[in-house]
Amino acid sequence: EAGVAQSPRYKIIEKRQSVAFWCNPISGHATLYWYQQILGQGPKLLIQFQNNGVVDDSQLPKDRFSAERLKGVDSTLKIQPAKLEDSAVYLCASSLEGGADTQYFGPGTRLTVL
Amino acid sequence: GNSVTQMEGPVTLSEEAFLTINCTYTATGYPSLFWYVQYPGEGLQLLLKATKADDKGSNKGFEATYRKETTSFHLEKGSVQVSDSAVYFCALSDRSGGATNKLIFGTGTLLAVQP
Numbered sequence: 123e124a125g126v127a128q129s130p131r132y133k134i135i136e137k138r139q140s141v142a143f144w145c146n147p148i149s150g151h152a153t154l155y156w157y158q159q160i161l162g163q164g165p166k167l168l169i170q171f172q173n174n175g176v177v178d179d180s181q182l183p184k185d186r187f188s189a190e191r192l193k194g195v196d197s198t199l200k201i202q203p204a205k206l207e208d209s210a211v212y213l214c215a216s217s218l219e220g221g222a223d224t225q226y227f228g229p230g231t232r233l234t235v236l
Numbered sequence: 237g238n239s240v241t242q243m244e245g246p247v248t249l250s251e252e253a254f255l256t257i258n259c260t261y262t263a264t265g266y267p268s269l270f271w272y273v274q275y276p277g278e279g280l281q282l283l284l285k286a287t288k289a290d291d292k293g294s295n296k297g298f299e300a301t302y303r304k305e306t307t308s309f310h311l312e313k314g315s316v317q318v319s320d321s322a323v324y325f326c327a328l329s330d331r332s333g334g335a336t337n338k339l340i341f342g343t344g345t346l347l348a349v350q351p
Binding site for chain 1: 240270272278279280281282285325327337338339340341342343344
């Protein structure tokens with residue numbers, strides 16, 4: 123069974139530029155999560171989707187971050203404009219349903235903002 | 237709010253030594269508890285989990301018991317190998333916000349095993 127796919131793996135941009143990340147969850151998984159992992163910290167949830175609806179985006183900086191999950195499968199996370207403090211690894215995860223189901227993580231996208 | 241506290245690293249051990257990484261949590265209700273492992277250059281992988289008090293999760297020689305009375309979920313392994321070198325994250329599932337199932341992570345503990 124294929125795991126969670128993410129691209130790109132690495133991205134370097136200048137501050138105030140925009141960037142987008144892509145995630146393809148495990149086939150059949152209804153719930154998709156985006157986490158931000160700053161160096162030296164644990165991952166922090168940015169947004170959770172159930173199918174193509176948003177369940178929780180309380181920690182998403184909505185003035186610069188946006189995310190969508192069209193057709194309840196793939197998802198994109200965008201940052202516009204980027205700030206230095208956005209440098210982090212962006213992790214996508216998926217699970218069969220919400221509840222206590224195990225979340226399976228992708229390899230992440232390492233973003234560096236200069 | 238809900239939170240997880242785990243021991244700071246790095247933890248440096250010799251091969252075949254006993255490992256304990258402490259994890260305590262603060263939570264309302266009855267969260268599920270997890271240990272995830274992150275090998276160098278790779279994504280997070282679930283190592284083990286426990287969904288209710290007194291449950292013991294185990295995998296690859298690692299164990300952790302959900303202790304409600306001490307709000308702890310300490311990770312143990314009897315004999316570590318060099319291949320166990322990684323960052324270990326303790327986490328809980330936070331259902332306090334209703335439908336969300338977000339994971340609350342600790343800061344991670346780097347384990348370095350020397351031959």
